[in-house]
Amino acid sequence: MKIEVKNITKKFKENCIINKISATFESGKVYGLYGRNGSGKSVFLKMIAGLYIPTTGEILYDGIDLNKEDKYPVSLRAFIERPSFFPDLTGYQNLKLLAEIQDKIGDKEIMDALEIVNLIEEKDKKFSKYSLGMKQKLGIAQVIMEDPEVLIFDEPFNGIEKESVNKIMEYLKSQKKEGKCIFISTHIMEDLNRLADYIYEMDCGSLIEVSNEKNK
Amino acid sequence: MKFKKYSMILFFILFMAIIYSLGIIKFNNWHNTMTKLHMEQIEDCKSRKEEYSKEEEREYCSKKLKHQEFVISYAETKKYYDDFIPFSSNFFIIFLIVLASCYYNSKYLKNNIISYDLARENYKKVKYKIFSRAWVSALVVPFFMVIKLIICFVLCFYQKGTTDILLWETTSTFNALYLFVDIFIALVDCLIITNICIVVMRKQHHFILSSILSYLCVIGIELFLEIVIDGLLINKIFGTDFGLVFNIITFGHFPDSYGIAPPLLVSLGIFIVTSLFVMRSYQDKEQLVIDCESNS
Numbered sequence: 001m002k003i004e005v006k007n008i009t010k011k012f013k014e015n016c017i018i019n020k021i022s023a024t025f026e027s028g029k030v031y032g033l034y035g036r037n038g039s040g041k042s043v044f045l046k047m048i049a050g051l052y053i054p055t056t057g058e059i060l061y062d063g064i065d066l067n068k069e070d071k072y073p074v075s076l077r078a079f080i081e082r083p084s085f086f087p088d089l090t091g092y093q094n095l096k097l098l099a100e101i102q103d104k105i106g107d108k109e110i111m112d113a114l115e116i117v118n119l120i121e122e123k124d125k126k127f128s129k130y131s132l133g134m135k136q137k138l139g140i141a142q143v144i145m146e147d148p149e150v151l152i153f154d155e156p157f158n159g160i161e162k163e164s165v166n167k168i169m170e171y172l173k174s175q176k177k178e179g180k181c182i183f184i185s186t187h188i189m190e191d192l193n194r195l196a197d198y199i200y201e202m203d204c205g206s207l208i209e210v211s212n213e214k215n216k
Numbered sequence: 217m218k219f220k221k222y223s224m225i226l227f228f229i230l231f232m233a234i235i236y237s238l239g240i241i242k243f244n245n246w247h248n249t250m251t252k253l254h255m256e257q258i259e260d261c262k263s264r265k266e267e268y269s270k271e272e273e274r275e276y277c278s279k280k281l282k283h284q285e286f287v288i289s290y291a292e293t294k295k296y297y298d299d300f301i302p303f304s305s306n307f308f309i310i311f312l313i314v315l316a317s318c319y320y321n322s323k324y325l326k327n328n329i330i331s332y333d334l335a336r337e338n339y340k341k342v343k344y345k346i347f348s349r350a351w352v353s354a355l356v357v358p359f360f361m362v363i364k365l366i367i368c369f370v371l372c373f374y375q376k377g378t379t380d381i382l383l384w385e386t387t388s389t390f391n392a393l394y395l396f397v398d399i400f401i402a403l404v405d406c407l408i409i410t411n412i413c414i415v416v417m418r419k420q421h422h423f424i425l426s427s428i429l430s431y432l433c434v435i436g437i438e439l440f441l442e443i444v445i446d447g448l449l450i451n452k453i454f455g456t457d458f459g460l461v462f463n464i465i466t467f468g469h470f471p472d473s474y475g476i477a478p479p480l481l482v483s484l485g486i487f488i489v490t491s492l493f494v495m496r497s498y499q500d501k502e503q504l505v506i507d508c509e510s511n512s
Contacts, residue, residue, distance in 0.1 A: 051331055051505050072338045084328035084512060089220065101336040142332060 001062055001075065001149045001181055002026050003048060008057030010043055010205075017043045019205035020057070025183070027149065030176050032196030033185035039202040041185040042081055045154050048183065049078035078152035083139035087128035091119060091138050094127055098142055105146055113145035116171050118164040132159035140168060144175075151175065152183045157191060169195055224319035225353050228312050231303075232360045239301035240367060243293075246300065247286070247375065254286035287375055294368045298468075306465050309357060311431055313406055316353035317413035318427045321346055326421035328512040331505060339501040347494065350414050354406035357467060361399045397476045402467035404483040409434050409464070411490035418497040418504070421511040438465050 003025040010018035017040045025031055025048075033041050046052040047059060050072050058065045061073050085094040095110045114120045117137035122130065130138065136159055143151050151172070157165045172182055172195060185202075186192060192199050199210045261277035288296070298304070324330065324346070333342050413430040420426040446459025460471040461479040464486060470479045498504065 046505075049335060051334060051502070053502050070338050070340055072334060072336075077335050078331075080331070081509070082328075082512065084331055086220075086323060086327055086329065093220070098332055098336065101333060 001073075002060075003150070003181065004060040004063075005048070006058050006060065008047065008054040008059065010040075010047060010052065011055045017205050018047070018054070021205075021207045022057075023200075023207060023209075025181055027181045028176060028179045029197045030172065030182040030184065030195050032192035032199040033183065033202055034187065034189060034192060034199065035185075035202035040205045041202045042154050044202065044207070045078065045080050045152050045183060045185060048150075049073070049076060049080065049152050051078075051080070073150065075149040076152065077143040077146060077148040077150070078154075079139040079143045079156060080152065080154040083135040085127045085135075085138060088126060090124045090126055091130065091134070091141075092123040094138065095142055095145060099145065102146065109145050109147070110141075113141040116144060117141045117168060133161060133164075136160050137164065144171070148180075150181045150183075154185045155187070156184065157186065157188070165191075221320050221349070222352065224316045225356065228316045228353065228356050231312065232356060235301050235303050236360065236363065236367065239297055239304075240371070242300035242302075243297050243371060246296065247371075251286040254280075258284065285375070288372075290368060290372050293372045293375075294364070297364070297368055297371065306467065307435075310409060310434055310465060311427075313353055313357065313409050314413055314427050314430045314434070316356070317350040317410045318417060318423055318430060320349055321414070321417050322421050322423040322426045324349075325417060325508050326423070326511055328508040330508050334501075334505070343498050346417075346498070347414055350410040350417075351407060354403065354410045357406050358399050358403040361402055361468065365395060393476065394472070397480055398468065398470060401470045401480055401483050404480075404487050405464050405467045408483070408487050408490050411487070411494050412437070414494050415490070415497050419507065421508065434465070438463070 005021055005023045005025070007020055007022050008018060009016060009020055021044065033044070035041050043052060047054055050059075050066060053067050059067065061076075064071070066073060085091075086097070089097065092110065092114070095113065096107075099105050099110055111120065111123075114123050117140050119134060119137045119141060122134055125134075127135070127138065136156060140153065140156050143153065156168070160168075169191075172184075176182060176197075182195075184192065184195060201208045201210055258280050261280050330342060333345075409430075412433050413426070416430040416433060417426050420429055441462040441464065442459075445462045446457075450459035450462075451457060458474055458478070461474060461482045463471060463479070464483070472479065
C-alpha cells in the first residue's frame with residue numbers, strides 16, 4: 001500500500017496543529033516519529049488512520065481519498081494514545097469482539113497475537129485488572145492480530161518490560177520484511193534507531209525528515 | 217459475547233417475564249376467589265329463592281342462575297390482568313427502556329471502542345450499530361404486549377373453554393385493529409424514547425448520568441406536550457381536548473377519543489423529529505471521536 005499525504009493541515013478552532021505536511025509512505029518500510037508533547041504526532045497518525053479528517057489537503061490510500069467517500073482503510077490498524085477496551089471483558093474477549101467485526105480471523109490468530117505480545121497467560125483476566133503494560137500489550141495485539149498491511153503505533157512501549165519490547169520489535173522487523181508499512185511514534189530515540197528506516201521529527205505541526213542510515 | 221452486548225436487554229426481558237408471571241398468579245387467585253363467591257351466591261339464590269320478596273333481589277338471582285359459571289369477557293380479562301401486573305407503571309417501564317438503551321452504548325462510547333471499530337468498518341455502519349443496539353430495547357414492550365394478548369386469550373379460554381371469546385367481545389373501541397394500533401403506537405413511542413437516549417449519549421457517555429438525563433428528557437418532553445401543547449395551546453386556544461393525543465408515554469392504552477389516526481400520526485411525527493435529531497447529532501464522525509477520547 002502507498003499512502004500519499006498531500007499538503008495537509010489540521011486546525012482545531014483557530015489552533016493549527018498540523019501545518020502543510022506532504023509525504024509519501026510505502027510498504028516494506030518503518031516510519032518513526034518523534035517530538036515533544038503537543039507537537040502533533042498523535043493528530044498526524046489519527047489522520048493517517050482515518051479518525052481525523054484534514055482541514056485542508058488530502059490523504060490518498062493507493063490513490064483513493066477515503067475521507068471523501070466515507071470509506072475506511074480496510075487493511076490498516078492503529079493503536080493511538082491510550083488503549084481503549086471494555087473494562088469488564090477479558091483481554092481475549094475484547095480481541096474477539098473486534099475480530100468479529102470483519103470475521104476474517106479465528107481463535108488461532110487471536111492467540112498468536114497474544115503470544116507475540118507475551119499476554120497469553122493473562123488473556124482471561126479482566127481488562128480493568130490489567131497493569132499499564134498489559135493494557136499497552138493488548139492495544140498492540142489488536143493491531144497485529146488481523147495481519148494488516150499498515151500498522152500504526154503511538155507510544156506503544158510505555159510500561160512494557162524490556163523482554164516483551166524486544167520480542168515485539170523482532171516481530172515488527174519481520175513484518176517489515178513481509179512488506180508491511182509501519183508507523184511508530186515514541187519519545188525514545190533508541191527504539192526508533194533500532195526499528196525505523198525513516199525518522200521524522202514533528203515540530204509545531206511540521207514534519208522534518210531525519211534519515212536513519214543504519215536501517216535503510 | 218452477544219450475551220454481554222445485550223445483557224441489560226435480557227435483564228429487561230427477564231424482569232417483564234417475571235412481572236407477567238406474577239400477574240398470571242394474581243389473576244388466577246382473584247379468579248378463583250371470584251368463582252367461589254359466585255358459586256356461593258348461586259347456592260344462596262337457590263336455597264333462599266322463596267324468601268326473596270323484592271323485585272331487584274329476584275332479578276339479581278335470576279341473572280345469577282342464568283350464568284352458572286363465573287365468566288368475564290376478553291376485554292375485562294385484559295383490564296384485570298393489566299391491573300394485576302406489578303411494577304407495570306409506564307414511568308417505571310420507561311426507566312427500564314432507558315437503562316437498556318444506554319447500557320452497552322454508553323460503555324462503548326465511554327471506553328472509546330469506536331476508534332478501533334472505525335479501522336474495521338465505515339462510519340455509517342458504526343453509527344447504525346449504535347442506533348440499532350438502542351432500538352432493540354424498544355422492541356421489548358411491544359413484544360410483551362403481544363404476549364399479554366396471548367396470555368389473556370389463554371386465560372379467557374381457560375375459564376370459558378371456547379375460542380370465540382374475541383368475536384363476542386368486539387366493540388367499536390376494542391377490536392383487532394385497536395389492539396394492532398395499540399401495539400404499533402407502543403413500538404413508535406418506545407423508539408422515540410430510545411432516540412432520545414441516543415441523542416443524550418452523543419455527549420454524555422457515563423451510563424448512570426446518560427440514563428438519568430435521558431429519563432429526565434423523556435419526562436420533560438412529555439410535560440411539554442401535556443402542559444404547553446395540550447394545556448396551553450390546544451385546550452386554551454381551541455377549547456378542545458384534542459391535545460390528549462400529544463403523548464409519548466401512554467403506550468398500552470393510547471387516547472382514542474378522536475379515533476385511531478390522530479394518536480398514530482402524532483407518534484409517527486414525533487418519531488420522525490427525534491430521528492432527525494439522531495441523524496444530525498451523529499453526522500460529524502471526527503467530533504464524535506474527539507468527544508469519546510476526551511470522555512474516556
